[in-house]
Amino acid sequence: MNSNDHLAQNAGTHGALAGLRVIDMTGVVLGPYATQILGDYGADVIKIEPPSGDIMRHAGPMKHPGMGHIFINANRNKRSVVLDLKKPEQREQLLALCKTADVLVYNIRPAAMARLGLSFDTLHAVNPRLVVCGAYGYSEGGPYSDWPAYDDLIQGAVGMPWLMTQSGSTEPRYAPTTFADRVTGLNMVHAVMAAIIARYRTGVGQHVEVPMFECLLQFVLGDHLCGETWQPSLGNMGYARLLAVNRKPYATQDGHICALMYNDAHWQAFLKLVGVPDLFQTDTRFATHAERLKNIDALYGVVGQHMRKRTTAEWMKDLTTHDIPVMPMMKLDDLLTDPHLTATQGWLDVPHPFEGMLxxxxxPVRMSGTPTGVWRPAPRLGEHTEEVLSELSV
Structure with missing residues (x-):
């Protein structure tokens, strides 16, 4: 890994969002992931935590209490302020911060915000320019609106575990990452920025709703609505290529490889390479693009039979030579020494005053004029309370 030259003395002052202040009342993964991205772009993100801290502080492994790995990796470029919002004087301190802010984000249900005396109407009265963004499970106004929501539940709600069974899994499974949280977090980022742009035109902030269920549903049904796109329906839901049982990394003589013959040029080169250049002419299942899509699982099965005949290294060389899209199947550990990440400085060594080197x-986004960066590592609980509150009296 390279030494980190991205830490700045004046945090984020050259980033695209320099000067934008974000009050971050979120916890766990969804909101912190979104606000970390805003911080990467240079926003001043003030993370408001209860005295017990964000719950993800306590998910190990960790070197010191309250600094778990997921927290560290979702909360850089932020300042931590501890406020007990059930205490009137500390709620008033939050409202004072809102007067100085451009955005407030939260990921509890609106009813809970109202119980804290922090409804949109209250916040808007304090600062009419404030953009207030709530990210929670389900849109307001439906039967699910008051239901609690977590990543696993939302994955189930949009059919992802069921889709796993349709593509070969022996039982329903969740994607092994916080998929719903991070997809929704990305939506949260662009929703906040859209509202900020609108405020430049109108001079007034607004409330923005970013529901997990509806965001992930857009993500999934963009592929799988299929025949139900039309009324009346043209056919079943479910995109055949993505659901093919044989759509998976191909086994080679000594491992696995990820290859995709996507267009006619790819297929012609591959079939010639494996010695069956006339397959599409001799097998009616694959004669046209439409027929190949209809029989895509069988076609992927044919590819799999040929892939077993060479080593991974041989396939990497041969497929690359013929300009066929290919990548090795990485294990997590492989990414630590990946040559592309090394060449592009994808890994950074970030010194932390208490955690050591991180x-x-x-x-991932690079900008030529307003660079992104790691301006400060994830904060300890309440590390910046005194600093931030003292700014209110300046």
Whole structure:
């Protein structure tokens, strides 16, 4: 890994969002992931935590209490302020911060915000320019609106575990990552930015709703609505290529490889490479693009039979030579020494004043004029309470 030259003395002052202040009342993964991205772009993100801290502080492994790995990797470029919002004087401190802010984000249900005396109407009265963004399970106004929501539940609600069974899994399974949280977090980022742009035109903030269920549903049904796109229906739901049982990394003589013959040029090169250049002419299942899609699982099965005849290294060389899309199947450990990430400075060594040296991924977006960066590592609980509150009296 390279030494980190991205830490700045003046945090984020050259980023695209320099000067934008975000009050972050979120916890766990969804909201913190979104606000970390805003911080990567240079926003001043003030993370409001209860005295017990964000619950993800306590998910190990960790070197010191309250600094779990998921928390560290979702809360860089933020300042931590501890406020007990059930205490009137500390609620007033939050409202004072809102007067100085451009955005407030939260990920509890609106009714809970109202119980804290922090409804949109209250916040809007304090600062009419404030963009208030709530990310929670389900849109307001439906039968699910008051239901609690977590990543696993939302994955189930949009059919992802069922889709796993349709594509070969022996039982329903969740994707092994916080998929719903992070997809919704990305929606939260662009929703906040859209509202900020609107405020430049109108001078007034607004409330923005970013529901997990509806966000992930857009993500899934963009592929799988299929025949139900039309009324009346043209056919079943479910995109055949993505559901093919044989759509998976191909076994080779000594491992697995990820290859995709997507267009006619790819297929012609591959079939010639494996010695069956006339397959599409001799097998009616594959004669046209439409027939190949209809029989895509069988076609992937044919590819799999040929892939077993060579080693992974041989396939990497041969497929690359013929300009056929291919990648090795990585294990997590492989990514630590990946040559592309090394060449592009994808890994950073980030010094933390209490945790020691941290391994961090560089923000993936690069901007030539307003750079992204790791301006400060994830904060300890309440590390910046005195600093931030003292700014109110300046």
């Amino acid at each position: 391994r961090q991924l560089r923000p």
